[in-house]
């Protein structure tokens with residue numbers, strides 16, 4: 408529990424769950440704010456989260472590298488305009504080392520229960536350990552739980568089969584190997600060209616075609632890296648330029664700004680028109696929904712790859728899987744040696760399957776039974792002193808979540824500082840503030856590309872957005888200062904006696 412640090416400020420204890428990009432960030436921010444009693448619980452044996460897990464061929468970021476970087480730790484030596492997954496993983500490991508984050512982490516400890524009672528959080532792990540803290544910050548990720556397709560016979564397949572987020576590098580893929588890829592999202596668009604390059608016979612099973620924007624990806628020359636290493640101003644300019652482009656093109660296009668919407672639309676349509684030579688193939692690849700309705704895929708390799716002789720685009724829907732292949736609805740059996748499931752993630756899990764239990768034994772499954780919701784994506788009624796990083800309505804389509812995470816981190820620190828100043832012992836969002844926030848988010852949905860006639864993870868089962876439907880600037884403005892009128896705060900007598908001790 409928090410101990411008395413000085414007459415003015417008490418020291419909180421904080422548990423951070425997860426050591427991905429967000430968990431690392433929180434340790435650095437908390438320490439910068441003078442908060443040192445930090446325990447990070449990470450279920451795996453290394454930091455990195457997404458970039459540790461996703462090692463499929465071609466894995467890369469799809470926002471410019473200098474933007475997918477902490478603002479306080481620029482990296483002048485990124486090798487590509489869009490950083491590759493391995494290099495991103497190295498970057499996070501480097502940051503964790505440099506800021507000595509690892510000393511706060513307990514690796515190989517998966518949190519199974521987190522319970523708030525009598526003014527404190529008690530957190531249990533699969534190692535039978537119990538930790539107690541004043542605050543819990545949940546940094547468990549958004550695209551963390553692979554989603555598996557609901558196709559009959561999936562368990563019967565006798566060849567090698569794996570999800571892209573669990574790539575099996577022991578399986579040799581090359582000439583003479585028949586590979587089936589289910590899915591055509593961002594990950595598939597990166598992995599498929601690499602599989603085709605290996606010489607394997609690749610069949611791509613497409614349910615929904617995607618709009619693809621060919622933003623030029625290029626390797627950064629040694630000369631450029633040296634130049635950037637010598638000039639932090641140039642790196643900062645590069646970053647600002649990327650933020651400007653992503654905000655003024657992507658986020659405005661998908662949130663209903665006419666000019667940007669048209670520009671993005673024409674760009675994607677021209678890309679399809681001039682990249683795919685064969686008319687029949689082009690039509691198969693043409694989406695029938697608005698550009699931006701699903702995450703726009705930023706890619707220059709997929710269209711090239713899919714036109715190779717060893718690539719086959721199959722648009723007939725899958726009927727079932729057999730022990731040695733896939734049967735499509737037209738009755739054709741496609742023999743396969745390897746099945747790659749590029750079927751995305753379950754974005755609605757957030758911290759679950761953990762038992763997150765708030766006041767009055769409220770389980771998170773019950774709190775969210777009607778709808779997944781949080782105040783400003785981060786705070787929940789009945790869960791005092793709890794913050795969810797990258798919660799519902801955080802991401803902006805095609806923007807860097809690092810930037811968003813940094814803003815959220817500052818918000819957490821400001822709230823904890825109020826606790827340190829003894830303005831309260833407990834803080835949680837008021838239910839009416841959550842409702843107001845959700846109504847506001849829902850209102851923003853009108854006019855966005857997400858209601859443009861597609862099915863995507865951007866909307867929940869009721870058609871409400873899981874993303875932020877306004878601009879980046881609006882996000883920053885609204886997160887700048889905690890609005891305490893939206894909070895329930897409380898002083899606890901037990902803590903009062905602690906303070907006096």
Ligand SMILES: Cc1cc2nc3c(=O)[nH]c(=O)nc-3n(C[C@H](O)[C@H](O)[C@H](O)COP(=O)(O)OP(=O)(O)OC[C@H]3O[C@@H](n4cnc5c(N)ncnc54)[C@H](O)[C@@H]3O)c2cc1C
Nearest residue numbers: 425427428429450456457468469470517518547548807808
């Ligand atoms: C393939 C892919 C590409 C992406 N590309 C981009 C991109 O270009 N731009 C962008 O902005 N975003 C991108 N994202 C989104 C990406 O998820 C985030 O950018 C970022 O990795 C989120 O960081 P995080 O720390 O919040 O979560 P994660 O990286 O998922 O880390 C969560 C950590 O929590 C740990 N954890 C989870 N549950 C528990 C538990 N119960 N107990 C203990 N530990 C736990 C996990 O092991 C993990 O280490 C991409 C995601 C994927 C999957």
